Amino acid sequence: MDTLVNLQALPMGAAIGGPAVALGGITLFLVREYVKDQKKKSSKFPPPPVTLSVFVLCGIEGDYGEAHSYHYCLYHYMNIFWKLKNDGLNAEVPGLPVIGNLLQLKEKKPHKTFTKWAETYGPIYSIKTGSNIMVVLNTTDVAKEAMVTKYSSISTRKLSNALKILTSDKSIVAMSDYNEFYKAAKRHLLTSTLGPNAQKRHRVHRDIMIKNICEQFHAHAKIYPSEAVNFRKIFQSELFGLSLKQVEELGTTLSRQEIFKILVIDPMEGAIEVDWRDFFPYLKWVPNKSFEKRIQQMYFRRQAVMKALIEQQKQRSILAWYSQIPQTNTLSEQQTLMLLWEAIIEASDTTLVTSEWAMYELSKDPERQKLCQLPYLAAVFHETLRKHSPVPIVPLRYVHEDAQLGGYNIPNGTEIAINIYGCNMDRKVWDSPEEWKPERFLKGKDDTTELHKTMAFGGGKRVCAGALQAMLISCVAIGRLVQEFEWRLKDGEEANVDTLGLTTHKLHPLLSIIKPRN
Numbered sequence: 001m002d003t004l005v006n007l008q009a010l011p012m013g014a015a016i017g018g019p020a021v022a023l024g025g026i027t028l029f030l031v032r033e034y035v036k037d038q039k040k041k042s043s044k045f046p047p048p049p050v051t052l053s054v055f056v057l058c059g060i061e062g063d064y065g066e067a068h069s070y071h072y073c074l075y076h077y078m079n080i081f082w083k084l085k086n087d088g089l090n091a092e093v094p095g096l097p098v099i100g101n102l103l104q105l106k107e108k109k110p111h112k113t114f115t116k117w118a119e120t121y122g123p124i125y126s127i128k129t130g131s132n133i134m135v136v137l138n139t140t141d142v143a144k145e146a147m148v149t150k151y152s153s154i155s156t157r158k159l160s161n162a163l164k165i166l167t168s169d170k171s172i173v174a175m176s177d178y179n180e181f182y183k184a185a186k187r188h189l190l191t192s193t194l195g196p197n198a199q200k201r202h203r204v205h206r207d208i209m210i211k212n213i214c215e216q217f218h219a220h221a222k223i224y225p226s227e228a229v230n231f232r233k234i235f236q237s238e239l240f241g242l243s244l245k246q247v248e249e250l251g252t253t254l255s256r257q258e259i260f261k262i263l264v265i266d267p268m269e270g271a272i273e274v275d276w277r278d279f280f281p282y283l284k285w286v287p288n289k290s291f292e293k294r295i296q297q298m299y300f301r302r303q304a305v306m307k308a309l310i311e312q313q314k315q316r317s318i319l320a321w322y323s324q325i326p327q328t329n330t331l332s333e334q335q336t337l338m339l340l341w342e343a344i345i346e347a348s349d350t351t352l353v354t355s356e357w358a359m360y361e362l363s364k365d366p367e368r369q370k371l372c373q374l375p376y377l378a379a380v381f382h383e384t385l386r387k388h389s390p391v392p393i394v395p396l397r398y399v400h401e402d403a404q405l406g407g408y409n410i411p412n413g414t415e416i417a418i419n420i421y422g423c424n425m426d427r428k429v430w431d432s433p434e435e436w437k438p439e440r441f442l443k444g445k446d447d448t449t450e451l452h453k454t455m456a457f458g459g460g461k462r463v464c465a466g467a468l469q470a471m472l473i474s475c476v477a478i479g480r481l482v483q484e485f486e487w488r489l490k491d492g493e494e495a496n497v498d499t500l501g502l503t504t505h506k507l508h509p510l511l512s513i514i515k516p517r518n
């Protein structure tokens with residue numbers, strides 16, 4: 001999934017407008033007074049005295065998700081702030097008043113910024129994104145603790161405004177809270193599409209996909225032997241075809257490229273659209289019409305295409321798992337539509353990201369292309385997941401009851417960012433982490449825990465449902481492409497390592513010169 005990582009921590013500070021600044025002055029004053037007051041009362045960071053009276057006077061009830069008044073947010077913020085301080089998590093990245101660390105994250109590659117901060121502030125620290133407090137985990141042990149042993153206290157999500165619309169308010173597996181809908185939906189996804197039996201049935205589609213890809217690369221090598229081929233152009237289109245399976249009829253009104261844009265590219269971009277109200281929930285009454293219009297348009301276009309697709313597939317009974325869903329009577333039509341879309345978008349992105357980076361690394365190094373026996377192929381796959389972590393930050397988790405992580409008490413209301421990329425760059429765990437060395441996985445080849453040390457697919461109850469599919473497609477593709485061609489990077493391509501977007505999408509599509517092997 002991966003595709004819908006909720007990076008609410010990816011703000012463009014510049015988007016924060018006038019009203020925030022105006023209220024900011026008041027906030028700053030209140031915070032300063034509060035801190036002064038605390039210091040006067042005790043030097044040992046007492047528990048927050050809590051502006052409970054303000055809270056009560058405002059008449060706010062319900063959980064944090066519903067309580068969006070300015071006072072409540074301030075109360076909530078201070079509460080978490082002092083609890084964290086009290087329990088010794090002093091590592092805190094300094095930021096600006098009111099907006100906190102938002103401006104420092106405007107580069108839109110928070111996994112890299114978080115990793116850099118870990119060098120200065122240690123592997124666990126807190127940051128502020130507007131009125132939210134987030135604890136960032138950059139170390140494997142604590143990340144596992146959050147995903148596995150402490151999961152029950154950290155199993156909900158707080159979505160950005162864009163994601164609320166695009167996911168029909170948590171109606172997809174990857175973005176839902178842990179509840180009955182989640183359990184039913186994940187079960188369906190696994191039994192009908194992504195689990196081992198379903199993947200066995202889908203083998204025929206994978207074989208056709210790889211055959212088509214190889215044919216297109218051969219055609220290119222024949223006509224333009226000395227010109228670089230654009231890996232992504234061929235791979236992406238075939239991969240999307242696999243995820244949609246047969247949509248030729250739909251294709252008579254819309255091209256595959258157009259459908260791809262509506263179902264995959266637009267929502268991926270929409271998911272990281274910044275609505276500054278995400279960071280200042282007490283300002284949610286301020287209209288942000290252009291933002292809402294953009295996201296709503298994406299939503300309606302996707303609805304239209306998905307409905308057409310479902311109608312068509314129902315008539316042809318091709319989507320086997322779709323016809324299974326209504327039998328349970330547990331999912332509404334809209335939830336079913338969303339799950340179908342989820343399977344499409346998630347199948348179309350991260351597998352491409354992984355395969356493209358693996359072919360980039362192999363194209364750099366002809367010697368390593370000779371070593372493609374099976375264990376080595378698995379090592380290439382896992383090392384690519386480590387160095388290029390396709391989902392660099394696990395979709396944000398929300399602490400809904402006080403929990404302990406890494407020996408610190410983390411209060412209810414804190415957001416948790418698990419920086420998988422940061423964990424995979426940790427020098428204490430990985431030798432020369434910046435180098436791509438598949439050999440590091442050969443030693444532990446019989447030890448599956450060693451292979452999953454990268455945590456690329458998350459872990460615990462929320463572990464990625466599509467890990468098997470991603471591995472099957474990626475490994476078969478990488479193996480076949482290296483078997484059939486010699487790969488060499490186009491001159492100048494080596495430096496193109498920049499990424500773009502929610503996943504670690506290669507900014508510049510891979511360009512390699514390919515030569516068929518005898």
Ligand code: HEM
Pocket residue numbers: 001002147173174175186189194343344346347348350351354385389390391394395455456457458459461462463464465466467469470
């Ligand atoms: C290399 C490829 C992939 C990577 C690295 C990846 C990674 C991840 C990660 C990190 C999560 C989040 C786990 C969490 O919240 O703790 C996730 C969740 C998920 N992924 Fe993937 N994914 C990949 C491919 C796929 C594919 C191909 C599909 C489906 C076709 C898929 C479907 C899902 C679903 C449904 C979830 C939500 C699981 C849950 O919340 O229980 N993923 N993935």
